Amino acid sequence: MSAPDSPASGGRPSDAGDDRQPPGADELRPLAPADLAGQRPSADEQERHAERAYRYCLRRLTGAPCTEQQLRDALTKRGYDDAVTDDVLHRLRTAGLVNDRLFAQLWVESRARSKGLTSPVLRAELRRKGIGDELSDEAIEQLDPHDERERAAELVRRKLRGPVPPRGPERDRLIRRLGGMLARKGHPAGRAFAIVTEVLDEQHEAHDETDEYAVGRWD
Structure with a gap:
């Protein structure tokens, strides 16, 4: 006969877990349906849930920094209630792990x-x-508007490999494509095309008009 709390008997699995599970596997799983049934958890269960949620957040933060809202959303998705989530985020803030x-x-x-x-x-x-x-x-506020413009110009320079055409449809195509790239990064259209034109003029003056030119990848 199966033990009363074994999965085979339909009861809740033991908190001890399966010896075959890798370390840390418990906190990677969402709460089981029985944990989400709406009944008020006991103090021991609440403490166990909080510790499990805390370990889960530590593993997330090991991979990459997170905001409080990102961790809150992740814990809510995994079934942890507001009390557990608030407690875990408070512990993380106090430890300086979330800022x-x-x-x-x-x-x-x-x-x-x-x-x-x-x-x-x-x-x-x-x-x-x-x-x-x-x-x-x-x-x-830490960003300097002048630096923002210079970063845009440097980005355009990096996309150009070698001389640029002095005039004609190829130059117009470059202006449209590079200007569009800067616009996607948040620069107003007028500023974007002005920066591109300045860089193309600068690059053209630095190379002979008969040289070949090429353009790098766009993003």
Whole structure:
């Protein structure tokens, strides 16, 4: 006869788990249906759920930084109630493992430098990650408008390999494509095309008109 609390008997599995499971496997699984039935959990169950949720968040944070809202959404999706989620996020904040202000600052710095993104695009990205307007504005204020324009020009330079055409349909095509690239990164159309034109003129002056030219990948 099966033990009363074995899966085969229809009861809840033992908290001890299966010896064949890898370490940490328990917190990677969502709560079982019995845990979500709506009954008020005992103090021991609440503590067990909180510890399991905390370990899950630690594993998430080991892979990449997260905002509080990202972790809250993940815990809710896995079936943890608000009390457990609030407790876990408080522990993470106290330990310095979750810091939305620092996340916003590092995100803005990294994305502006590596991708050439502008303030409106960065603000939208932070909003999708659950960062409020106050912290977003604070992080974006660190960006210098002059540096933003120079980053855009440098991005255009990186896309060009060798000389550029001085005039004609090929030059017009380059202006449209490179201007469109900058517009997708949040630059107003007028500024985007002005930056591209300046860089093309600069590159043309640096090379002989008869040289071949090429253009890199667009993103």
